[in-house]
Amino acid sequence: MSSLPDRFGPLPDSHCVPDVLAHDLGVVFCGTALGRASAQAKAYYANPGNFFWKAIHGVGLTPRLLKPAEYPNVTQYGIGLTDLCKTAYGQDVDLPDDAFDTDAMRIKIEEYQPRFLAFTSKTGAAAMLGNFTTSGLKYGLQEHRIGDTQLWVLPSPSGQARKFWTITPWQALAAAIRTRQ
Numbered sequence: 021m022s023s024l025p026d027r028f029g030p031l032p033d034s035h036c037v038p039d040v041l042a043h044d045l046g047v048v049f050c051g052t053a054l055g056r057a058s059a060q061a062k063a064y065y066a067n068p069g070n071f072f073w074k075a076i077h078g079v080g081l082t083p084r085l086l087k088p089a090e091y092p093n094v095t096q097y098g099i100g101l102t103d104l105c106k107t108a109y110g111q112d113v114d115l116p117d118d119a120f121d122t123d124a125m126r127i128k129i130e131e132y133q134p135r136f137l138a139f140t141s142k143t144g145a146a147a148m149l150g151n152f153t154t155s156g157l158k159y160g161l162q163e164h165r166i167g168d169t170q171l172w173v174l175p176s177p178s179g180q181a182r183k184f185w186t187i188t189p190w191q192a193l194a195a196a197i198r199t200r201q
Contacts, residue, residue: 028056047098047138
């Protein structure tokens with residue numbers, strides 16, 4: 021296994037993590053891009069300091085705590101995974117200005133029509149919503165939709181964003197998913 025030399029950079033094809041999408045999902049979680057640890061592990065949310073897997077288990081979306089390597093199996097729990105950027109890895113601040121492929125994301129969501137699309141960062145949500153500042157975005161359900169898919173903004177589970185972390189919007193999303201099942 022080759023090592024990624026830097027904390028950010030172009031994502032080699034050998035380290036790309038495929039989307040996990042299917043029809044009739046309760047929620048698709050959308051990150052901005054793989055962090056270095058996730059790109060290295062070839063798995064979503066693989067940094068040990070990331071709360072993603074603990075959060076989805078803690079709010080009852082999975083019956084047990086999953087390991088990052090188990091990401092391909094999340095559809096059995098009504099969950100999908102994707103990122104806005106499939107060409108680079110690293111922290112949001114290090115990504116190129118044109119990194120987010122919002123057109124491709126819109127096409128994926130229109131095709132699969134999950135009940136909810138939940139952004140795991142304000143940066144990704146702001147890019148998708150066409151608002152390139154995060155200060156005006158609130159956590160939780162958004163007014164915008166993609167087709168019938170409702171959009172949510174969640175606090176980033178990344179260890180780098182710990183000062184913004186709260187589980188409350190994640191709990192609200194889980195409650196909304198259970199209500200619409």
